[in-house]
Amino acid sequence: MSFRRVQGVVKPLAAAVLIAATLAGCAPIILGGAATGALVATDRRSVGAQTEDREIQVKAEANIANTLTDDAVHVNVTVFNRRVLLTGEVPSDASKQAAVNIVRQISNVRGIVDEIAIGPKSSFGSRSNDAWITSKVKANLINTKEVSANVFKVVTERGDVYLMGLVSPEEGTIGANVASRIDGVQKVVKLYEYVKPEEAQRLSTEAEKNPAPAQADDSNVATVTAVPIGNDAVTSRPLSMPAPISEGPVKPGPSSKTGN
Numbered sequence: 470m471s472f473r474r475v476q477g478v479v480k481p482l483a484a485a486v487l488i489a490a491t492l493a494g495c496a497p498i499i500l501g502g503a504a505t506g507a508l509v510a511t512d513r514r515s516v517g518a519q520t521e522d523r524e525i526q527v528k529a530e531a532n533i534a535n536t537l538t539d540d541a542v543h544v545n546v547t548v549f550n551r552r553v554l555l556t557g558e559v560p561s562d563a564s565k566q567a568a569v570n571i572v573r574q575i576s577n578v579r580g581i582v583d584e585i586a587i588g589p590k591s592s593f594g595s596r597s598n599d600a601w602i603t604s605k606v607k608a609n610l611i612n613t614k615e616v617s618a619n620v621f622k623v624v625t626e627r628g629d630v631y632l633m634g635l636v637s638p639e640e641g642t643i644g645a646n647v648a649s650r651i652d653g654v655q656k657v658v659k660l661y662e663y664v665k666p667e668e669a670q671r672l673s674t675e676a677e678k679n680p681a682p683a684q685a686d687d688s689n690v691a692t693v694t695a696v697p698i699g700n701d702a703v704t705s706r707p708l709s710m711p712a713p714i715s716e717g718p719v720k721p722g723p724s725s726k727t728g729n
Contacts, residue, residue: 513673582717
């Protein structure tokens with residue numbers, strides 16, 4: 470059997486094992502079906518911020534599930550520092566807008582990234598491949614000496630990789646370049662909050678010493694881009710590596726004018 474045929478068999482199996490392990494609580498978390506990864510022990514957010522993010526996620530997932538009851542709806546919710554990333558598939562633009570509006574109604578949401586596609590629900594094979602890509606991105610970040618993999622949250626949907634985290638500009642660039650060179654990645658979207666290098670180092674040091682890492686000062690965090698997602702949010706598969714990298718615009722949330 471050729472290497473490519475073996476790889477074609479092993480990758481889905483490995484991804485399935487990863488999903489099973491995740492459900493058992495011993496792998497990077499898969500939220501709402503989208504493959505994600507973040508290690509809380511060295512998260513640069515405060516424990517309070519992490520708790521608030523979890524509350525926003527639970528509310529968003531429950532409200533979307535209770536409102537959009539069509540079986541064709543598959544919406545994933547990921548939250549980092551009160552910014553909400555929506556991915557998945559819905560059957561119509563009305564459903565897409567409804568999901569965004571539901572999140573807008575949740576208090577403390579600072580911004581929304583609408584990456585929901587209009588089309589049929591992704592298959593188990595597609596989601597397994599996303600889990601595989603996320604695991605590869607995390608592994609390659611771990612093997613990259615210039616950055617700490619633990620400061621990145623990685624979300625993969627239909628081969629598109631979204632990177633979140635409190636990072637310095639240099640860390641953000643390195644992380645995106647690493648992800649863009651993973652086989653099967655369609656594109657990389659940077660959804661970072663940028664902090665100064667010295668602030669990034671301070672947050673990491675606090676995270677290593679204490680279970681409740683210090684929160685970044687508002688003066689060091691980049692302002693949320695209040696620009697709607699354009700029609701070109703979903704790109705076609707690149708013809709060559711590395712995959713294209715872009716900054717992800719964020720729609721303002723109901724509390725985005727309050728600062729933090």
